Amino acid sequence: MDDGDKFMVALKSFVRAGSSTADTLAELDRAIDDSGMAPSLVYVFYDGVHDDEAIFDYVRTRFPQAAMLGGTSCNGVMSESGLGGGGSIGMLLIEDAEGDYGAAAVRLGTDPAACAEQAIHAALAAADCAGELPELIWIYQAPGQEEAVIEGLRRVVGDRCPIIGGSSADNDVRGAWRQLGPDGPMSDGLVVAVLFSSRGIGFAFQGGYEPSGHSGIVTRVGYDRSGESGVATRVRGRQILTIDNEPAAEVYNRWIGGDLAEKLDAGGSILANTTMYPLGIDAGKIEGVTYYLLIHPDKILDGRALSTFACIEEGTRLYSMRGKRERLIERAGRVAAAATANLAGGSKSLAGGLVVYCAGCMLAVGEQMPEVSDAVSASFEGLPFLGCFTVGEQGSMLEKNAHGNLMISAIAFAR
Known part of the structure; x- marks a missing residue:
């Protein structure tokens, strides 16, 4: 050496x-x-x-x-x-x-x-x-x-x-x-x-996914809370209540071809069903190519809301994404x-x-x-x-x- x-x-x-x-x-x-x-x-x-x-x-x-x-x-x-x-x-x-x-x-x-x-x-x-x-x-x-x-x-x-x-x-x-x-x-x-x-x-x-063509605006989310005070500090959260003023899970189910129809009322985990169908947020473009930050829905909640593994702000446009092995x-x-x-x-x-x-x-x-x-x-x-x-x-x-x-x-x- x-x-x-x-x-x-x-x-x-x-x-x-x-x-x-x-x-x-x-x-x-x-x-x-x-x-x-x-x-x-x-x-x-x-x-x-x-x-x-x-x-x-x-x-x-x-x-x-x-x-x-x-x-x-x-x-x-x-x-x-x-x-x-x-x-x-x-x-x-x-x-x-x-x-x-x-x-x-x-x-x-x-x-x-x-x-x-x-x-x-x-x-x-x-x-x-x-x-x-x-x-x-x-x-x-x-x-x-x-x-x-x-x-x-x-x-x-x-x-x-x-x-x-x-x-x-x-x-x-x-x-x-x-x-x-x-x-x-x-x-x-x-x-x-x-x-x-x-x-x-x-x-x-x-990420390794591409947009499917569907999109909508997040019109209501579950709020993040701040410490023990319980004061809402931002209009963002990990529960998407509505997209385009409709129950979020109903909209998302339409976007992915109805694969979650049997779970809309029963609710519960959808993690395995949604890995190939995440939601995306437009993060910007490089040389004309759009890059997306991906969000994974994991549960259907009461009121046909969606729970996710990442925070989303109200007013965000969500894109339906799809992936292949x-x-x-x-x-x-x-x-x-x-x-x-x-x-x-x-x-x-x-x-x-x-x-x-x-x-x-x-x-x-x-x-x-x-x-x-x-x-x-x-x-x-x-x-x-x-x-x-x-x-x-x-x-x-x-x-x-x-x-x-x-x-x-x-x-x-x-x-």
Whole structure:
């Protein structure tokens, strides 16, 4: 190794699967031993069947100086080696002697925006970069307060810094997701990492769906409440009561061809029925091409209202979207390629990457998921990457940080 190589950014991914957390960690440790890595940052994602405390103890003991973050990922992880599958634990080690990295975690209480502010200041302090603007912020959090978290982070960095990440998932949307930060595992928390790479980071955030031709205006939503006061602070929420002054579920059912007719009165979960038919919000255009932020309807409520996995404001025009397996497979590779293209040196400077892929898309793709990991690996030219599967995705789209569903985000590290 020459003197120039000593200061390159290096990535290595490690994935092992098994039913015993101790045995799986032992296998990972043997592989990591052979790598000789001294990481500045460790990402760790894993199937929720595993013991969080054991994983935390291992990472903290093995890499005491590294910033760390991660948590549960639906049915495991993927990497350049393929789909890890059920029972898998994955780690991505990033070695960058000239960069600065810090992580911090908080529990999300009644004021998640304030908690997010607290967390980013703590992460900056951990990186010894208080008051500085990171190149990128990476987050992993409990689902449910994503918009408030982004609002809190924006109070500190605005949209000058991309916010990328995901909402931790379990294997069957029962709420058994967890987050892992520098203080240990949580089930109701937020982990924030600040990245000051010495060589640069590229990023991309997209969905794999297209408009079906139907659209309408959100005319009434269920309000978000603020803290214990119960005061409505914005005309936005995760319950769409009406579209064009009609019950939202009735309108949505027409848009998707009547597939929900039998559930309109009974109500309940429609998550599996709607993965290929999300709602979209026009996020703007690039070279004449419209980009959409996607919203996943998950339940029909009383009064034929719709519950969603993301907040929507009254007055927003919603577009009916549709997807195909082939597009969801191809899109992951395209997002990874777009992140790589955003590096100053393009693919010639690529060291590897990190991908967030929606768990709903993963379940919809099913047996073809190995093709997704292959597509990402091809775009990252076979270099190390780690992918997690989430129930909410955060990213920067048209220079604005946002939360969406059924999305894909990627970051690429320059070496």
